[in-house]
Amino acid sequence: MNFRIFDPFVLIPLQLGSLNRLKTFSVANNLLTGQVPTFASLTVSPDNYANNLGLCGGPLKACSGASKRSHTAIIIGAAAVGGMTVAVIGVGIGITGTMYKAMLEDGTSLMVKRLRESQHSEKEFMSEMATLGSVKHRNLVPLLGFCMAEKEKLLVYKYLSEGTLHSQLHPAEEGAKEMAWPTRLKIGIGAARGLAWLHHNCNPRIFQWNISSKCILLDADFEPKISDFGLARLMNPVDTHLSTFVNGEFGDLGYVAPEYTRTLVAAPKGDVHSFGTVLLELVTGERHTHISKAPESFKGNLVEWITELSNNSSLHDAIDQSLVGRGCDGEIFQVLKFACNCVLPDPKERLTMFEVYQLLRAIGEKYHFTAVDDILMSTNSSDVDNLEELIVA
Numbered sequence: 492m493n494f495r496i497f498d499p500f501v502l503i504p505l506q507l508g509s510l511n512r513l514k515t516f517s518v519a520n521n522l523l524t525g526q527v528p529t530f531a532s533l534t535v536s537p538d539n540y541a542n543n544l545g546l547c548g549g550p551l552k553a554c555s556g557a558s559k560r561s562h563t564a565i566i567i568g569a570a571a572v573g574g575m576t577v578a579v580i581g582v583g584i585g586i587t588g589t590m591y592k593a594m595l596e597d598g599t600s601l602m603v604k605r606l607r608e609s610q611h612s613e614k615e616f617m618s619e620m621a622t623l624g625s626v627k628h629r630n631l632v633p634l635l636g637f638c639m640a641e642k643e644k645l646l647v648y649k650y651l652s653e654g655t656l657h658s659q660l661h662p663a664e665e666g667a668k669e670m671a672w673p674t675r676l677k678i679g680i681g682a683a684r685g686l687a688w689l690h691h692n693c694n695p696r697i698f699q700w701n702i703s704s705k706c707i708l709l710d711a712d713f714e715p716k717i718s719d720f721g722l723a724r725l726m727n728p729v730d731t732h733l734s735t736f737v738n739g740e741f742g743d744l745g746y747v748a749p750e751y752t753r754t755l756v757a758a759p760k761g762d763v764h765s766f767g768t769v770l771l772e773l774v775t776g777e778r779h780t781h782i783s784k785a786p787e788s789f790k791g792n793l794v795e796w797i798t799e800l801s802n803n804s805s806l807h808d809a810i811d812q813s814l815v816g817r818g819c820d821g822e823i824f825q826v827l828k829f830a831c832n833c834v835l836p837d838p839k840e841r842l843t844m845f846e847v848y849q850l851l852r853a854i855g856e857k858y859h860f861t862a863v864d865d866i867l868m869s870t871n872s873s874d875v876d877n878l879e880e881l882i883v884a
Contacts, residue, residue: 503523518539520541604648651710680855681716687848746765780793810824
């Protein structure tokens with residue numbers, strides 16, 4: 492078993508010292524605090540605790556007093572040791588595994604993902620987790636830690652109180668409050684920022700591979716955070732038969748890019764197509780499948796419905812009626828057109844995520860909810876001219 496914590500300013504659960512199958516242990520560069528465990532079957536050097544000035548005990552300086560317990564440390568320790576202090580409730584099975592809400596006795600919540608079984612080695616898994624643990628951005632769900640024991644692999648994430656974008660846009664109960672356009676635009680901009688950062692700032696680039704309204708989570712301020720990024724590389728190559736594709740191995744039907752049926756390889760323009768479908772959801776209020784405003788004879792998905800409306804010069808009919816006539820019609824239609832560009836059949840004709848983010852960001856400037864731009868990508872003058880033409884068009 493291997494275990495590592497990524498979240499800063501938490502304690503290391505002392506229960507880890509009793510794990511007799513532990514092979515390696517490193518919490519360097521995490522700014523952790525408190526007493527370190529005493530390991531029965533493993534020698535841990537001070538280097539494995541480097542850059543954690545608040546740690547004490549073991550090979551480090553002596554502790555001056557007892558440490559308070561950290562909720563995050565407890566839940567990670569419970570996941571690793573099999574403790575009974577948490578109630579785990581399943582909230583839905585995804586391509587990469589099942590996500591659970593883990594609740595402590597005091598009501599503190601975190602999310603735990605139980606990954607699907609794969610044939611990747613422990614070394615490959617550890618390497619991938621080390622990469623993902625170092626990826627930090629305001630619009631990504633932070634990975635707090637992970638553990639692995641035999642074939643079990645668990646990832647621990649911060650819990651986000653407002654659930655998924657899908658549940659907010661398509662609530663199960665009747666008469667739920669409609670999401671206002673500024674909130675929808677804020678979510679679109681933030682999610683685009685996070686995805687663009689993965690595509691253009693990470694080295695190597697990280698593709699989400701399964702972007703949908705179900706993997707965009709919302710905090711108490713409705714700031715979006717993308718989950719499941721980077722996990723595609725941990726999945727095994729799958730059957731190339733078309734039935735595997737439509738049954739969800741490559742993502743929710745209606746989101747995945749059409750070229751995936753041929754290439755079976757994650758690519759940036761595939762993410763753009765899926766994100767374009769999310770933008771269509773934000774503008775239309777419709778699901779990615781089962782279009783409520785479409786005639787009963789229509790059996791396609793959201794992208795196909797939008798394409799049909801566009802071909803008939805009826806694109807305005809797609810806009811969610813709860814948004815119409817509230818002073819935002821022009822910018823809503825702009826976002827709709829950008830979304831249409833994202834879902835074009837030919838990947839080469841689609842915008843990049845950097846372009847999508849910049850276009851949405853320009854529309855959202857009047858709302859003052861965009862932060863300092865952190866997408867570090869150089870653009871030449873022709874790129875800027877093209878963006879300006881799209882905004883004006």
